Amino acid sequence: MRTISLKESRAAVLQAPSQLVAGATCHSLETVVGNTPVLWVPDVCFGSERGFWAKLEGHNPGGIKDRPGLYMVARARERGELEPGQPVIESTSGTLGLGLALAGIAYGHPVTLVTDPGMEPLMRHLLRAYGARVEVVPEPHPTGGWQEARRQRVRELLAEHPGAFCPDQYHNPDNVAAYEGLALELVAQLGRIDVLVCSVGTGGHSAGVSRVLREFFPELRLVGVDTVGSTIFGQPARPRLMRGLGSSIYPRNVAYEAFAEVHWVAPGEAVWTCRRLAATRYASGGWSVGAVALVASWLARTLPAHTRIAAIFPDGPQRYWNTVYDDAYCARHGLLDVVPARDPDLIKHPREREVTRWTRCETVVDPLAGQARQGVIR
Known part of the structure; x- marks a missing residue:
């Protein structure tokens, strides 16, 4: 049996790209999420x-919340709650922020993320590198802690930016x-x-x-x-x-x-x-x-x-x-x-x-x- 040379194998692959492993390539950002082991x-x-x-x-590129980050933004666009180019504003401790930054790039929306001093420096730097604006609240809410302080700031930002969309991960079905x-x-x-x-x-x-x-x-x-x-x-x-x-x-x-x-x-x-x-x-x-x-x-x-x-x-x-x-x-x-x-x-x-x-x-x-x-x- 004749052995196929590396040169012949390479030529065969280049001539028949359909033989490449299915799912090995991604044609859009949305498709890089899922099928985790x-x-x-x-x-x-x-x-x-x-x-x-x-x-x-x-x-996943950013973790489990890549899934809802992409999904919530896509559904809001379909329902007309988020118009093209309008901002996405949300409270996050980190992981959803990565998912929303991914969605912002994929669908063309500026993203503002409200967090607190507990967010890791690496996460803040990554989110900014991905194009998100990161705002840190200075002190916790008297009864609701950092979480409620972040949510209150989100409400203020939404009032300042008519047309902005908040995914509201805590309550959004x-x-x-x-x-x-x-x-x-x-x-x-x-x-x-x-x-x-x-x-x-x-x-x-x-x-x-x-x-x-x-x-x-x-x-x-x-x-x-x-x-x-x-x-x-x-x-x-x-x-x-x-x-x-x-x-x-x-x-x-x-x-x-x-x-x-x-x-x-x-x-x-x-x-x-x-x-x-x-x-x-x-x-x-x-x-x-x-x-x-x-x-x-x-x-x-x-x-x-x-x-x-x-x-x-x-x-x-x-x-x-x-x-x-x-x-x-x-x-x-x-x-x-x-x-x-x-x-x-x-x-x-x-x-x-x-x-x-x-x-x-x-x-x-x-x-x-x-x-x-x-x-x-x-």
Whole structure:
């Protein structure tokens, strides 16, 4: 059999570009988002032989919120809420900002992002490099913290710029619908999913992914992961180190009825898990990833062996070089060598007591049940 030379192979490829691997090229910015891999992660925390599947959303250009960033802007354009060339203005702690910067370039809109001093310097520099205007609020709101201070500034900017559009990630149902693609990818990749583990901030990806998965797997168990100091699931709001999960307001997109249980994780516990992931699996991320991996590892160890667990890793580690992965930062905040307990504390109701370390609760209630929720920013 004659061996085909490199020269002949090259000529064949150049003459027949249709033979290139499908999906290997992208013709528009929108198509670079999605089709992220899943990785088998052994129980990195407790050393058992079991594990879970991690959906690595950090393989998107900016992380998981590239999906809603593009989707919310596209739907607003379709409905006529966002006219060509008009600005997009939003509050963000970081990841959605990257998604909106991507959408601004893809669809031709200037983007203004309101954040607070907790945003990492790398993230601020990246957002500006991507053409976004970044505005930092100087002080927290007396009751709503930094989150509400950012939202108030967004309202002021919207009043100054008639025709501007605010995606309002906390309450916009498009933030939920944007995750249909992620859910369908998981179905195709894993075939069966029994438990889904998600961090909860705006509530978008936990609601959106679980809603679609339940069409395939009606008995799906959704486990939420929050941070200590977050008010989403009924705990008192406190200053928080962890960004990307938790909230000091009550987002409308949180689907309380969908959760089987919730876990709160402390910063030191998340840092330890992030570093274990990095050292053992070369796949890690930020605060949310550490918190989710801790809970998913525990579920893998304690649930029946046949249980198939999928966990969403929202981002990668790069933006956390001076927080999660910085020994000096972690030492200043007492986060070094905080080894999580083998099992979480257990409370019967979110208002039983204030939690300060990894704790779980199987009673999930809407803290504002029967009350009017905060209005949508428009």
